[in-house]
Amino acid sequence: MTxxxxxxxxxxxxxxxxxxxxxxxxxxxxxxxxxxxxxxxxDTVTLDMQHGCxxxxxxxxxxxxxxxxxxxxxxxxxxxxxAIASRVLDxxxxxxxxxxINSVEDAKAFASFMKYPPIGERxxxxxxxxxxxxxxxxxxxxxANKFSISLAMIETRAAIDALDGILSVDGIDGxxxxxxxxxxxxxxxxxxxxxHPDVTKTLDHVVARCKAHKxxxxxxxxxxxxxNDWIKKGYDLLALGTDFMQxxxxxxxxxxxxxx
Ligand code: 3PY
Ligand code: MG
Numbered sequence: 315m316t317x318x319x320x321x322x323x324x325x326x327x328x329x330x331x332x333x334x335x336x337x338x339x340x341x342x343x344x345x346x347x348x349x350x351x352x353x354x355x356x357d358t359v360t361l362d363m364q365h366g367c368x369x370x371x372x373x374x375x376x377x378x379x380x381x382x383x384x385x386x387x388x389x390x391x392x393x394x395x396x397a398i399a400s401r402v403l404d405x406x407x408x409x410x411x412x413x414x415i416n417s418v419e420d421a422k423a424f425a426s427f428m429k430y431p432p433i434g435e436r437x438x439x440x441x442x443x444x445x446x447x448x449x450x451x452x453x454x455x456x457x458a459n460k461f462s463i464s465l466a467m468i469e470t471r472a473a474i475d476a477l478d479g480i481l482s483v484d485g486i487d488g489x490x491x492x493x494x495x496x497x498x499x500x501x502x503x504x505x506x507x508x509x510h511p512d513v514t515k516t517l518d519h520v521v522a523r524c525k526a527h528k529x530x531x532x533x534x535x536x537x538x539x540x541x542n543d544w545i546k547k548g549y550d551l552l553a554l555g556t557d558f559m560q561x562x563x564x565x566x567x568x569x570x571x572x573x574x
Contacts, residue, residue, distance in 0.1 A: 321446065321447040322385065323446055324447075324461035325386050326388070326461070327460060327462075330463070330550050333550060335550070336357040336550065337356050337541070337553075338359060338388060338553045339553075339557065340360045340553040340554070341366060341376065342362045342367055342558060344366070344369075344376065347379065349380050350376075350379030350382060352560075353383035353384075354385075357385065358387065358388055359376075359387055360389070361387060361389050362390045363392050363402075364390050364393065364413050366390075368389075374442075377402075377406045377442075381446060387406065387407050388409040388410070388411060389407045389410055389411070394414070396424050396427040399412065399427040400428070400437060403440070404441070406443055408463065410465065411465045411532075412464070413469065413492065415468070415480060416476065418480060421479075421486050424466060425464055429462070429464070433459055434485050463487045464487050465487065465488050465489060465532055466480050466489050467490050467491070467492050468492070469492030469496045470495065470499045474519070477520065481523060481527040481529050487529060488530025488550070489520060489524060489532065491516065491517055492534055493517070494534070494536075497510045497512070500512045509536065520533075521548050521549060531551075532550055532553075533551075535555075536555065537555075538554065
């Protein structure tokens with residue numbers, strides 16, 4: 315039988331923590347070849363169902379291409395659609411990011427779909443994870459709660475106020491800061507500026523509280539320079555740009571070399 319320590323599905327939980335500074339690609343385009351390509355560059359790939367174009371079929375295909383590259387996949391679900399969290403775990407995701415978690419109640423609802431009893435109420439049906447790992451059903455039931463990572467997004471004033479409560483919820487493994495929405499919330503809609511000093515203060519506060527609770531600190535980083543700072547400050551996982559940005563920036567850089 316395959317040991318849980320040797321399979322891709324559990325590799326994210328094993329490699330994350332202690333300010334590991336893992337880098338995740340962030341895909342909104344649904345082409346599985348793009349996800350597989352980026353999986354070969356990054357530590358992991360996040361597939362975005364909130365603002366990206368994914369549905370369940372394209373998540374299934376992209377998770378398979380990421381797994382074929384030997385890397386774990388993360389899925390961001392749409393706001394409040396926690397049932398999709400269980401579904402994407404059943405499709406082979408190693409972690410789920412839930413946007414706009416604004417209260418302890420939101421966090422508990424999210425955790426209940428991520429974890430099997432006694433922590434939550436995830437329903438049984440992991441055909442794809444069993445196939446991917448070769449695990450026996452009983453082993454998967456015992457171990458999946460540990461390696462299926464639930465990340466609650468902190469990106470509103472209410473979420474910042476409820477941070478300690480959210481981090482205290484059994485079944486929430488960490489938080490993921492959305493700096494763009496945070497900047498909009500903190501400025502009452504005046505601007506979107508992921509690098510604003512008020513967002514930086516929030517990011518400092520969040521990593522300190524995560525360390526106090528021994529939970530994962532993760533964030534979205536719009537630029538490599540900022541990502542480097544956040545790795546030094548102890549973040550465990552950073553999203554670095556998006557597939558849209560990478561394709562556009564790559565195209566522009568090549569065209570500029572020709573036309574300069
Ligand atoms: C945000 O910055 O608000 C995000 O959700 C990251 O994509
Ligand atoms: Mg957001």
